Amino acid sequence: NAGVMQNPRHLVRRRGQEARLRCSPMKGHSHVYWYRQLPEEGLKFMVYLQKENIIDESGMPKERFSAEFPKEGPSILRIQQVVRGDSAAYFCASSLLRDRGYGANVLTFGAGSRLTVL
Amino acid sequence: AQTVTQSQPEMSVQEAETVTLSCTYDTSESDYYLFWYKQPPSRQMILVIRQEAYKQQNATENRFSVNFQKAAKSFSLKISDSQLGDAAMYFCAYRSAGGSQGNLIFGKGTKLSVKP
Numbered sequence: 001n002a003g004v005m006q007n008p009r010h011l012v013r014r015r016g017q018e019a020r021l022r023c024s025p026m027k028g029h030s031h032v033y034w035y036r037q038l039p040e041e042g043l044k045f046m047v048y049l050q051k052e053n054i055i056d057e058s059g060m061p062k063e064r065f066s067a068e069f070p071k072e073g074p075s076i077l078r079i080q081q082v083v084r085g086d087s088a089a090y091f092c093a094s095s096l097l098r099d100r101g102y103g104a105n106v107l108t109f110g111a112g113s114r115l116t117v118l
Numbered sequence: 119a120q121t122v123t124q125s126q127p128e129m130s131v132q133e134a135e136t137v138t139l140s141c142t143y144d145t146s147e148s149d150y151y152l153f154w155y156k157q158p159p160s161r162q163m164i165l166v167i168r169q170e171a172y173k174q175q176n177a178t179e180n181r182f183s184v185n186f187q188k189a190a191k192s193f194s195l196k197i198s199d200s201q202l203g204d205a206a207m208y209f210c211a212y213r214s215a216g217g218s219q220g221n222l223i224f225g226k227g228t229k230l231s232v233k234p
Contacts, residue, residue: 042122042211045221056221089161106165106168109155109163111160111162
């Protein structure tokens, strides 16, 4: 089991360009989560997706950021017209089941994608 | 809104000794989950231990144990017999039992160094 795979590990973009980060969940996992980690900070929740559905996007910036998890292929976090403040590590996590109000389903994290905006 | 506070930006421990990392949180909810994650230099986030708030018994995983004080809203991590491989950033995290499954709230982390 390859775990949660994220690519690219490092991405450099100039201001105004687009950044696309990919996440392949663990085999059998159908729930994906994106988090952002700014320097010297903890991870902050951005969005939670199931196949072809956005479940919770309460942590996503209102503009320039979007996420999808298509029926086939990896989940994509897309940042349009990047600015220097977007420089961060972006982590993806996946899980097997949606929590039904009991138990604490474990999120498995990928190694992250580090975005640098010049 | 819930918050998680880790008051120790950095900690150091001698190999084979014991170290305790502090974490406090603020919530008005009665049912929730608490986690400790480890982030080594590889940046991979690894779950160390988890605690359900409704359980009074403190969770343990081998050399890792927690001291969960619900009334005080405290959730410290104790690492016994520290090893060089324990050196990493450690993040405390909170999740509401009723909220979105993925909405973990993290503290800012504690950097743990292990001296040989």
